[in-house]
Amino acid sequence: MIASQAVRAAPVRRAVHPRPRHAARATRRGARAVARRSGTTWEVRTFVAVSAAIAFVFVLAMLYLAQTTAVSARGYEAQRLEQSLNETRRQNALLEVENARLDAPARIDAEARKMGLVRLATIPVVQLEPLPVTTAKR
Amino acid sequence: MTETVSPRRLRVVFVLFACATLLLSLRVGYWQTIGRVDLLEGATDQVRSDLVVAAQRGAVRDRNGALLATTVPLLSLYALPKRVADHADAAARLAPILGTTSEAVRATLDSGAEWLYLRRRLPEESAKAIELLRIAGLGFETEPKRLYPNDTVGAHVLGFVNDDGVGQYGVEGAYDALLRGVPGRLVVERDPRDRELAIGLRTARAPVNGTDLTLTIDLVIQTALERELKAAMEKEKATGGSGVILDPRDGAILALASYPTYDPSAVAKADPQSLMDRATSWTYEPGSTMKPFTIAAALDQHVVTPNTTYVDKGCAVIGGRQLCNALGKVYGTSTVTQILEHSANAGAVFVAQKLGAEQLHAYLEAFGFGAKSGVDLTGEAAGDVRPLAEWYPVDLGTIAFGQGIAATPLQLAAAYAALANGGTLYRPYVVAARRDADGEHRTAPVAVRRPVSPETAAALRAMLIASVDNGIASGASVAHFSVAGKTGTAQIPSDDGRYLDDAYISSVAGFAPANDPRFVAVIVLERPQSKLLGTVTAMTAFRNIAQDALRSMRLQPDRP
Numbered sequence: 001m002i003a004s005q006a007v008r009a010a011p012v013r014r015a016v017h018p019r020p021r022h023a024a025r026a027t028r029r030g031a032r033a034v035a036r037r038s039g040t041t042w043e044v045r046t047f048v049a050v051s052a053a054i055a056f057v058f059v060l061a062m063l064y065l066a067q068t069t070a071v072s073a074r075g076y077e078a079q080r081l082e083q084s085l086n087e088t089r090r091q092n093a094l095l096e097v098e099n100a101r102l103d104a105p106a107r108i109d110a111e112a113r114k115m116g117l118v119r120l121a122t123i124p125v126v127q128l129e130p131l132p133v134t135t136a137k138r
Numbered sequence: 139m140t141e142t143v144s145p146r147r148l149r150v151v152f153v154l155f156a157c158a159t160l161l162l163s164l165r166v167g168y169w170q171t172i173g174r175v176d177l178l179e180g181a182t183d184q185v186r187s188d189l190v191v192a193a194q195r196g197a198v199r200d201r202n203g204a205l206l207a208t209t210v211p212l213l214s215l216y217a218l219p220k221r222v223a224d225h226a227d228a229a230a231r232l233a234p235i236l237g238t239t240s241e242a243v244r245a246t247l248d249s250g251a252e253w254l255y256l257r258r259r260l261p262e263e264s265a266k267a268i269e270l271l272r273i274a275g276l277g278f279e280t281e282p283k284r285l286y287p288n289d290t291v292g293a294h295v296l297g298f299v300n301d302d303g304v305g306q307y308g309v310e311g312a313y314d315a316l317l318r319g320v321p322g323r324l325v326v327e328r329d330p331r332d333r334e335l336a337i338g339l340r341t342a343r344a345p346v347n348g349t350d351l352t353l354t355i356d357l358v359i360q361t362a363l364e365r366e367l368k369a370a371m372e373k374e375k376a377t378g379g380s381g382v383i384l385d386p387r388d389g390a391i392l393a394l395a396s397y398p399t400y401d402p403s404a405v406a407k408a409d410p411q412s413l414m415d416r417a418t419s420w421t422y423e424p425g426s427t428m429k430p431f432t433i434a435a436a437l438d439q440h441v442v443t444p445n446t447t448y449v450d451k452g453c454a455v456i457g458g459r460q461l462c463n464a465l466g467k468v469y470g471t472s473t474v475t476q477i478l479e480h481s482a483n484a485g486a487v488f489v490a491q492k493l494g495a496e497q498l499h500a501y502l503e504a505f506g507f508g509a510k511s512g513v514d515l516t517g518e519a520a521g522d523v524r525p526l527a528e529w530y531p532v533d534l535g536t537i538a539f540g541q542g543i544a545a546t547p548l549q550l551a552a553a554y555a556a557l558a559n560g561g562t563l564y565r566p567y568v569v570a571a572r573r574d575a576d577g578e579h580r581t582a583p584v585a586v587r588r589p590v591s592p593e594t595a596a597a598l599r600a601m602l603i604a605s606v607d608n609g610i611a612s613g614a615s616v617a618h619f620s621v622a623g624k625t626g627t628a629q630i631p632s633d634d635g636r637y638l639d640d641a642y643i644s645s646v647a648g649f650a651p652a653n654d655p656r657f658v659a660v661i662v663l664e665r666p667q668s669k670l671l672g673t674v675t676a677m678t679a680f681r682n683i684a685q686d687a688l689r690s691m692r693l694q695p696d697r698p
Contacts, residue, residue: 075336090280093210094262100205100287105361122617122685125695 185327186339192282193319196348198296198309200357201392201570205287207296207310207402211280213265214258219247221275228273232256235267259283284310286402292360294415295353295394295568297516298402307413309351309568310402311516316572319348352571352578354390359383359657362686363393366679367661371397374644374666374675380416380547381679383687384658386555386649388583389564391513392657392687394418394548419517421544422662425628426481427647428540430598431553432490433474435501438594441492444475444601454487457531461487461539464627464670475601478624479609483539490538498534499526504589505553506563507545512584513566521545540628541637547645551660553589554647557602558622558655561588561595603652613677614648616684618695622655623648623680625673630665641665644672646680650688651696657687 101107169177198207215236222228229243236243236257246256259281260268268276284299286292297308305314322345327338334340363381371379376397383393396416400408414420436442452468453460463469463483469476477485490498502508508523522544524533536542548566556563565584572579590598602622605611614623626645629637645662649655661679666672 072336076333078336079334090211093208096205097208097210097285097287103204104288104291105358106288106291106365109361109365120685125618127698 182327182339185329185335187324187326187328189324189326191322191324191342191345192303193321193345194347195282195284195299195303195319196317196350196572198317198351198353200292200353200355200360201390202356203352204357206292206353206355206357207284207286209282209284212259212283213262213278214281215256215260215265215268216253216277216279217247217256218253218275218277219249219251222247223274228276231271231273232268235264235271284403288357288361289403290399290401291357291364292355292394293399293402294396294417295355295360295391295515296402298405300405307415307516309353309515312514313349313351313569313572316349316574317351320346322346346575349572349574351569352573354385354392354568354570355394356392356690358690359683359687360393360395362683362690363659364395364399366682367395367397370661370663370675370679374663374668374672376663376666376672378416378420378664379662380420381659381661381683382417382547382551383660383683384551384555384566386558386564386655386658389552389555389566390570390583391548391566391568394568396420415515415517416662417547418513418515419519419546421519421521421546422643422664423541423543423628423631424545424550424645425540425626425643426483426486427550427624427626427645427660428543428545429478429481429486429538430557430602430624431501431505431507432486432493432498432538433477433601434557434590434594434598435498436474436489436493437597438501438590439493439497442474442489444473444597446474447471448474448485448488450480450482450484452484454484454491454535456487456491456535457533459532459535461532461535475604476609478601478605481605481610481625486538487535490534495529495534496526498537499523499529501589502537502543504563504587505556506549506586506589507543507553511546511549511552511566512586513548514569518548519546521549540626547660547662550645550647551658554649554660555658556589557595557598558649558652558658559595560592561590563587563589599652599655602648606648606652611646611648611677613674614646614680614684616650616681616688618697619650619684619688619693620652620696621648621650621684622652623677625677627670627673640669642669642672644670644676646673646676648680648684650684651693653696656691656693657684659683659687 195209197205197209200206219225225244225247226240229240229247232243233240243256246254256276257264265278269278282303286296293308295308297306297310297312299305299310303318305311305317310317323341323343325339325341327335327340329335363383367379367381370376379397381393381395382391384390385392394415394417396414398409398412400412405413433442437444448471450463450469450472452466453462455461461483464481467480467482469480469482469485472480472482472485474485474489476482477489502523508521510518510520524542533542552563552566563586565586567581567583570581599622602624603620606615606621606623611623611625614625615621624647626643626647628643628645630641630643632638643662643664644666645660647658647660649658659680661676661683663672663676666675668675
């Protein structure tokens with residue numbers, strides 16, 4: 001038992017030295033033997049490789065789909081915000097018109113009349129008395 | 139025991155499948171090559187929308203920034219009648235908000251249309267109330283509406299926008315191309331819910347919004363003019379009236395009004411006659427308000443001075459006809475200044491005879507009569523100064539006091555502005571600036587010509603001040619301010635070429651403060667009920683407008 005373990009371990013120790021061809025063939029045969037013993041045939045390896053490839057493509061596709069969906073969702077969100085902006089602008093324009101209506105001199109004049117205010121017949125002028133000339137005293 | 143399929147049958151089935159496969163392959167090949175374009179168009183038409191994006195029409199503001207006209211998207215109510223479950227119930231709930239009967243709404247819903255407007259451009263409150271009803275099958279879409287916050291104020295300056303979005307009359311008409319802008323285009327793909335696909339096709343050309351305009355109009359003065367003109371019209375039961383207020387320093391129109399008037403937001407209800415701007419599109423024989431120009435021409439030609447005297451006998455004979463003063467008055471020995479103070483027709487004839495027809499004709503043209511002033515509004519009339527060759531000898535006399543000549547109130551105001559500013563005739567204008575993506579572009583005033591010298595203009599100013607202080611135009615005086623002015627009572631020509639006996643046009647033209655004029659005003663009343671006394675009402679209107687204008691301009695009094 002110990003001897004056989006020593007035989008299996010021998011190729012690892014010799015890896016740093018050049019080997020003859022018959023030694024390499026012996027190694028591949030050894031590997032197949034190991035694979036047979038562990039149950040991993042070429043079919044399994046191919047299946048795993050293809051599955052990995054499909055899974056990779058699937059993940060890529062999902063990533064792309066997620067990105068596209070996110071862009072689309074952002075697009076709809078942008079549209080919603082744009083509509084909101086337009087509505088705010090519309091309300092602002094209506095308020096500006098309302099402000100202008102309230103500021104209209106004709107409306108203010110009419111309101112003043114309703115309150116009983118009377119338009120001045122003449123423009124009042126305040127005549128200022130000239131300031132007395134004073135001299136500084138110490 | 140098993141049945142075996144004969145090889146022959148198998149071959150037939152194979153051939154059938156092979157043929158079907160071949161046919162399908164050919165069909166697929168056709169759609170992928172020759173028919174590809176049609177297929178693509180059909181598919182994209184289902185998801186693509188090609189829309190014209192309307193440009194926002196420019197706003198109009200007065201010289202101080204007050205909003206005069208703007209475009210706001212209002213909500214229009216539409217219905218898909220097949221989706222409205224109960225027409226009668228919907229009609230009953232909508233009718234009070236729409237201000238109509240439920241029968242009318244029901245009839246509209248039952249009309250059989252697939253899609254229809256129930257009411258376009260609703261007031262905001264009504265739209266909100268309808269939205270709260272949550273009636274299935276109803277919806278809103280926005281439509282632009284031109285709004286004028288000051289209602290009828292400035293209607294003839296502004297004009298209006300018709301249902302096709304085209305500006306007509308006033309500034310809206312004259313500057314339609316600038317105000318309208320350039321529409322854009324938007325091509326997008328949409329999902330079944332009519333939302334734009336964020337990652338779909340999108341081609342957009344942004345609209346270029348219309349240019350905003352800033353007018354020379356002062357809303358406060360405009361309101362005062364319209365208020366006083368309306369009061370004068372109602373007092374005199376006049377058939378029409380107009381008024382113009384100019385800044386004599388550059389020809390900027392501060393206010394312009396015409397009666398009857400209209401609401402630019404509801405033109406469909408307006409009387410077609412009310413659409414005419416009588417300040418720019420209507421001509422009349424100005425009467426005595428023309429005398430200052432006859433005298434200005436004579437002063438400029440040095441054939442008379444303000445102190446030149448003549449003997450007023452009440453009438454003057456010219457071309458074999460006798461032309462008399464109003465009410466047959468006789469003033470005796472009078473100066474040229476007193477011709478304006480008394481508004482003496484005989485005196486105007488005396489001055490015109492000194493001047494001569496050729497010179498008078500030349501000066502009238504120099505003051506801008508008989509030609510369009512070039513104001514930036516639509517539909518301006520040129521007035522009428524007949525060619526000199528068509529003048530009869532008597533025309534020299536009648537035209538000297540404003541008969542046999544036709545002018546617009548705006549022309550008269552521009553000519554008075556030339557006397558007020560020292561002798562320069564400016565082209566009247568109403569758009570002070572326009573603002574677009576490149577910034578603000580201000581309008582440069584245009585000095586057309588100098589009809590009289592500054593000395594002549596100064597002399598006329600003094601004579602017109604005397605006319606208000608001592609003469610017939612005293613009703614136009616304003617306390618603490620110097621005012622220059624002249625009244626006019628013109629006869630109205632009838633269809634047979636004579637003058638009507640019982641109808642007049644009363645007017646007043648003047649400026650203030652006379653020593654440093656800041657505005658010129660012309661007020662005209664057509665067919666006032668008090669006939670010859672219509673000028674008194676016109677002067678009252680002038681005085682009230684002048685007070686408001688002087689107050690608004692915050693000018694210091696130039697008299698104690």
